[in-house]
Amino acid sequence: MPIIRVSLLEGWTMEQKAQVTQEMTEALVSVLGEVSRPYIYVVVDEMQAGAVAFAGNVITDEMNREALATSARERQKAVNAQRAEDAYAALEGGDREVIAQYWTEDVSWSVPGNHPLAGVKKGVGELLAYRRARAELTGGTFRTERGRALVDGTTVVIRGREMAVRGPGRVLEVDTLHTLVWSEGRIASGSEAFAGAAAAANDSFWN
Template identity: 40%
Template sequence: MPLIRVTILEGFASLQQKGEIVQQLSDGLASVLGEIVRPYTYALVDEVQSGAWGVQGGTLMTEEMMRSGIATSERQRSLRLTEERVRQAYNVLGSGDRQRIQEYWAGDMAWLVPGNNQISGWKRGLDEFLAFMDKVAYLTDNSFQMSWERVLITGEYSADIRHNTGHRAGNENKRLDIDVVHVLRWQEGRVVEGRGAIFGDGTAQFDEFWS
């Protein structure tokens, strides 16, 4: 029964951050010892009172650590790549709020659409990417949907696994029903590159749907 224990100053980490610490410590141990240990791994985040912890004869205070910059700034925390940020990035695309969109998508981003059809290929820059999104909505009479299956994160990359459905505008019998994955590369909290991939024989269906 592996036990991972971390001690921090009280009030130094939010409840969400403590959960992330537990998750990442568990993931790290499983990456070394194998997935067999995950069901038996216990991770614990302890807190000690501000002033009750000392280094080289001096006490550590939560407030002093915050002021001195030892703590990660709120902005840096907000830009960390998490599943929540990945989901937010997609959600803002439908908002029409350009300023909000640019918080998640870089102006010089690039996006690769797989296949060999009228919407395939690289979309260079945020304007071209948003125009592509508008075209998808137009060609499907706003029926195109991407349901969430799972989000994976490693380093500066995220991968969201989706199930895509929809029908062509003016022809509800021409339908799309495929599984896809989008691999995104992030820098400073924004997507700088995205690539789509389609599972199985979905590529043929994808090309046929947009023909």
């Protein structure tokens, strides 16, 4: 039964500590295999400022607060699976101020295919208009089930399945791949991709 112990100075949120335990678990699973997951324990110990020192210097409350503030600023720029999911949620919410936290104003979004919605959408306005058009054409039935994001530096790849109904007998159910390219903590460009028969089925549905 593997046990991982992580010591943190106080001040971390429950969400942050949960993320630490998840990432530590995934790291060990990558070494021991998926069979080990149910038996991995992660223990987070919280320490008070003043009880820890490095190079003979005691960490003070002020130093800890400054470190937490710096960490918070860096997390806002971090490219990870949760931030990618939050970026999609921001689009779905439609609040431009929230969207601006995750998407650059001049973001470009490439939609492949040979149908009226295909092409490169330039800027948040066109991206939102494209998403509204999908919803309107399908009577609000369009939805995407996204899998776990794969992060490689500033690039995030997400496999998903798009589903919708458009009039009698017209049903969409295709696998898709989204690629997100980030810059300074926000998505600067993105693209959709369909392979094989999915590309033809997608074109047929939107034409």
